Amino acid sequence: MNDEHFLQLALEQARSGLAEGGIPIGAVLVADDGTVLGAGRNRRLQDGSAIRHGETDALEAAGRLRASVYARSTMYTTLSPCHMCTGAVLLYKIPRLVLGENRNFLGAEDLLRDHGVEVVNLDSEECAAMMRAFIDQNPAVWNEDIGELDARSS
Amino acid sequence: MNDEHFLQLALEQARSGLAEGGIPIGAVLVADDGTVLGAGRNRRLQDGSAIRHGETDALEAAGRLRASVYARSTMYTTLSPCHMCTGAVLLYKIPRLVLGENRNFLGAEDLLRDHGVEVVNLDSEECAAMMRAFIDQNPAVWNEDIGELDARSS
Numbered sequence A, B: 001m002n003d004e005h006f007l008q009l010a011l012e013q014a015r016s017g018l019a020e021g022g023i024p025i026g027a028v029l030v031a032d033d034g035t036v037l038g039a040g041r042n043r044r045l046q047d048g049s050a051i052r053h054g055e056t057d058a059l060e061a062a063g064r065l066r067a068s069v070y071a072r073s074t075m076y077t078t079l080s081p082c083h084m085c086t087g088a089v090l091l092y093k094i095p096r097l098v099l100g101e102n103r104n105f106l107g108a109e110d111l112l113r114d115h116g117v118e119v120v121n122l123d124s125e126e127c128a129a130m131m132r133a134f135i136d137q138n139p140a141v142w143n144e145d146i147g148e149l150d151a152r153s154s
Helices: A004-019 A055-062 A081-089 A109-114 A125-137 A139-145 B002-017 B052-061 B081-093 B109-114 B125-137 B139-145
Strands: A026-031 A036-041 A073-077 A097-099 A118-120 B028-033 B036-040 B073-077 B098-099 B120-121
Touching: A004 A026, A004 A036, A004 A055, A004 A073, A004 A097, A004 A125, A026 A055, A036 A055, A055 A073, A055 A081, A055 B139, A081 B081, A081 B120, A109 A118, A109 A139, A118 B081, A125 A139, B002 B028, B002 B052, B002 B073, B002 B098, B002 B125, B028 B052, B073 B139, B081 B109, B109 B120, B125 B139
Parallel strands: A073 A097, A097 A118, B073 B098, B098 B120
Antiparallel strands: A026 A036, A026 A073, B028 B036, B028 B073
C-alpha cells in the first residue's frame, strides 16, 4: 500500500470540505488491492450533521460491506480519530488505520492499538497546517465537533 | 427521569424500523427536563447505511448541539451499544445510557463505565424478544450489522 498516496486522497476530501465552508477533515477506506471503497469528509457545517465525521462519512459512502471486505481494508484519515470514528473502525474490525497527524487532536489511538489495530501516523505537515488554521479561525465550531465545552457558547 | 417511559419511545422506534423491513433497534436522546432531543433507529436495510444505528441515528436527528446540552442528557437504546455507538456517546460526553437488554448482544458497556458513564440495563423482555426473533430469522444481516463474519456470506 502506498500510504502517502491514499493520505493525499483523504487530504483532497478535507480540502473539498474546506471549500464548502466545512471542517477540513477527510478520510478514505481502501481495500488491500488499492480500490477506494469509500471517500468522505466531515459534514457538520455543510449538512448540520453530528455523526458525519471524515471516517464515518467514508464508511457511509462505501455502503453495506461484508466483514470479510473490512477485514482487508485500511482507513486513511487526515486527523487522529475521535472516539466515535475509533468505535466505527472497531465495529467493522478494520485492521489498519493511517492518520495524517495528531498534533491538533489526539484521538483514541491507544484504544485502537489495544484492540490490535495497526496505527500509523504519517505526521503530515500539510494536514497539520490546514487543521491548525481552521481551529485558530473557528474555535467554537471545532469544540462543538469534538464535544468540548466552549467558553463563549456553552 | 422515567426510564421505562423513554425506553418505550426507543422501542417504538425499533418497531417502526421492523415495520419498514429494518433491523429493530431504536434509540432516543433525552434532555434532563424530559425533552426528547432526537429519536432514531437502525437504517442499514432501509437506507443501505453502515453508520445509522439506533443511537447514531438519534444523534443525527438531534442535530448540532452544544456540549452543555449533551452533558445533561441520557441516551436510551433498546440494545447494548456497539463500539461505534459507544464511541459516539463518549465523543459527546453523554453521562448516562439506559439500555433495553444485552442478552442478544453485549456491546462496549465496560468502556462506557471506564469513562464514567452511568450504564443502566432495564433487561426488558419486550426488547429481548423482538431482537431475538429478528436475529433468528435474519442471521446474515445481523452479522453484517455488527461486523461479524457470516459463514454463508463471507
